[in-house]
Amino acid sequence: MHKSVCRSALISSSFLLLLLSCEEGLRENPAGEKAREDPVIAAVNYPLAYFAKRLADGFATVLFDIPAGQDPAFWEPSDQQVTSIQKADLILLNGANYAKWTATRTLPYEATVVTSSSFENQLIRLKDSISHKHKKGSESHSHEGLAFTTWLDLKQASAQASAVALALTEQFPRHKTTLMNRLQDLQKDLKALDVAMKAAASKLRPATVITSHPVYHYWSRAYDLVTPSLLWEPGNEITPQDMAALANIRKTHPDARVFIWESTPLGRNVELLREAGLISIVISPCANQPAEGDFLSVMRNNIAALEASGN
Amino acid sequence: MNLGGIAFLSWKALRHRPVRSLLLVGSIALTLYFPRALHIFISESETVLEDRARSTPLLVGPEGSSIDLTLNSLYFTPQELPPLKYGAYENLVSQGFGRTIPLHVRFRAGGAPIIGTTLTYFELRGLNLTAGRWITRLGDCVIGAALAERQNLKPGDTIISSPENIFDLAGVYPLRMRITGILAPNQTADDDAVFVDLKTTWIIEGLAHGHQKVAAPGDNALSRESDGNVIRANSSVVEFNEVTTTNIQSFHFHGDQSTYPLSSAVVVPKNRKQRALALAFYQDEEITEQIVIPLKAVENLASTLFATQRLALTAFRLLGLAALGLALMVFLLSFRLRERELRTYSKIGATRHVIFCLQGMEVAVIVISAMTLSLLAGALTRSIAPEMLSKLLN
Structure with a gap:
């Protein structure tokens, strides 16, 4: 009896020691190494990174390294950054020629997913470009682009989230149920935002809303608003030439009372617009990671700002 | 005696x-x-021939000689074949017959063939680098071990594409390509080749280019035609013959990308079902491309x-x-x-x-x-x- 107890104790303590040594081994393994073992999903803008994070949290790492303050649409990656993106298991593209760097860099074709493919035929073509020729007799062409802030139409954002989920399901089939459940939750959130945005926008109609930058095409189409745009930066002081351009727009849209900025403008700019009879509000496209909150909270802030201006 | x-x-x-x-x-x-x-x-x-053909399960290309298509795609032998349109390649990708790797084998840099493809090609052939890194942008290339040794090239050097016709003075400029890596030798045609992004071959072909901005008003390089919305850039507009960090943003593509040319596409089915479906798909008489089993073509040869x-x-x-x-x-x-x-x-x-x-x-x-x-x-x-x-x- 005594012998068998001793043997059991010896076996138990050996097993415990083995377990402890395994745990020690895990502790010695740097966290970064574990992260590297996880599948990686790269995204070209924050909304897609947010969708990927919500859908694949726990079994994949999201790679979105665009510095704060930079517009992902015009970001230019270094060779090292492209190399990191090339190693990703999935690369989420926005489509609509967004993130021009993707056209000039080498990306693994099979890992890329264009998330706006399902509404490709509804993309807005910008018409204010100039055609040109290089040689006499050669065909003329223009470098006209597509409006690319697709996710500001929250129905389109929902379609993009579905495309992300579908790509993730193909890549990680064993997480299919989790992905579908999470997609359902995400789409519920986006639908609620869409309904709230519609209600807030309806309060502004039929008046025109002037925007500081031409990034609200899909937003104005989805929420039935007229949004002539300027090319103003929130951080630059408004010049007399800018005011002349604004006056030109107001000649054709005298009913405009609200002016939309992409981010918080200079106080002086707000003052100048107030003197001109316009209320400044911020509708953030949220293309890059916000300093606080997430995609949903930024959209809620946008809706709140719209509602406040409509009252 | x-x-x-x-x-x-x-x-x-x-x-x-x-x-x-x-x-x-x-x-x-x-x-x-x-x-x-x-x-x-x-x-x-x-x-x-059979080793290379065995590692290339299926080939899709324009109609014509299957042996010419195989030799061109597997050994980069110059062949006068009609192009495979990029639209047809996209159609092939959308069918989901497995991994599909586009190949553009038309141009040369000196005597070495320039192969336009995607990163998946290197996985297919099990190619690794002995020096440098993989291509990351337009104008980048990795070169085969034999070519590097013969011409004493290393990462950081450049190699220039050869003009197709030296008497065509108005033709496309040769492109100076940045060598980013040297491939490990694998005793195949890869050892003597220059590998670039597919889009880089389209630059060499003249379908894409980069040049100084031409939309600036009052630019001496411009003249405006009578309809006022078409600008004709005269010969003083500088077209770039090398892709650099400063000019990469100016590179752009013209025309309908679905009509852009390829030489062929390698199809690597994941299973027998995908292989059978791919073979059946190209039996349709309305489809103008052909599917070739390289091993059979090589056996015929x-x-x-x-x-x-x-x-x-x-x-x-x-x-x-x-x-x-x-x-x-x-x-x-x-x-x-x-x-x-x-x-x-x-x-x-x-x-x-x-x-x-x-x-x-x-x-x-x-x-x-x-x-x-x-x-x-x-x-x-x-x-x-x-x-x-x-x-x-x-």
Whole structure:
């Protein structure tokens, strides 16, 4: 009896020691190494990174390294950054020629997913470009682009989230149920935002809303608003030439009372617009990671700002 | 007389007439070598061709000769084939028959073929880098080990695409490409090639380019046509012949991308079902592309080679018989000329048997030397056959 107890104790303590040594081994393994073992999903803008994070949290790492303050649409990656993106298991593209760097860099074709493919035929073509020729007799062409802030139409954002989920399901089939459940939750959130945005926008109609930058095409189409745009930066002081351009727009849209900025403008700019009879509000496209909150909270802030201006 | 004495006297006799002896060894060695070399070259060629074909399950390309398509896609042999449209490639990708790798094999940099493809190609061929890194942007390239060694190129150097027609002064500028990496040798056509992003080959083709901004008002490089919305840039507009960090943003593509050209697409089905579906898909008469099983194409080519080999071997055997007859005649005439010498051997006590042994030893030394030489040449041929074949195909 005594012998068998001793043997059991010896076996138990050996097993415990083995377990402890395994745990020690895990502790010695740097966290970064574990992260590297996880599948990686790269995204070209924050909304897609947010969708990927919500859908694949726990079994994949999201790679979105665009510095704060930079517009992902015009970001230019270094060779090292492209190399990191090339190693990703999935690369989420926005489509609509967004993130021009993707056209000039080498990306693994099979890992890329264009998330706006399902509404490709509804993309807005910008018409204010100039055609040109290089040689006499050669065909003329223009470098006209597509409006690319697709996710500001929250129905389109929902379609993009579905495309992300579908790509993730193909890549990680064993997480299919989790992905579908999470997609359902995400789409519920986006639908609620869409309904709230519609209600807030309806309060502004039929008046025109002037925007500081031409990034609200899909937003104005989805929420039935007229949004002539300027090319103003929130951080630059408004010049007399800018005011002349604004006056030109107001000649054709005298009913405009609200002016939309992409981010918080200079106080002086707000003052100048107030003197001109316009209320400044911020509708953030949220293309890059916000300093606080997430995609949903930024959209809620946008809706709140719209509602406040409509009252 | 013992065997050592016979060997000594035979050796002395052969050395006494070195030119005759060497001519006999050389001609017999060549007679034995040629059929052997042909056999080695053809069997090695078959092995090399089949190895590459086996790692390329299916090929999709324009209609035409399946052997030309296979040689162009697998060994980068220049061929005058119609292009495969990028739209057809996109259609193939959308069918989901497995991994699909586009190939654009048309241009050259010096003598080396420029291959436009995607990063998946390197995975398919199991290619690794010995120096540098993979391509990351337009104008980047990785080059094969043999090419790097031959031209003493390393990461950071540049290589320029060759113009298709040197007399076309208004044609597309050659593109200076940045070498980012050197591939490990794999004893295939990859060792002599320049690999770029597919889009880079479209720049070389003139379908994409980068130039100074032409939309700036008041620019001297511009003239505005009567409709006011079309600008014609004159020849002073600078087109870039190299992609750099500063000008990369100006590179853009013109026209409908679905009409852009490819040479072919490699299809790697994940399972037998995908393979069967892919083969069935291209049986549709409305589809203008063809699907090729490279291994079958190579086997067809090999069977043609075998037929040629059989003909050549028959010819070589007949020639060999004639050559051996001539050699026999040379020996007989030589013994007739040396009749006095042989009579002297007899007078000093050599029996007829010893004299016969002396003659036999001379013939044996010549024949064994020729056979050894032929075997050595055969071994050398076997070792250089894959490289020779690669050079012949390119």
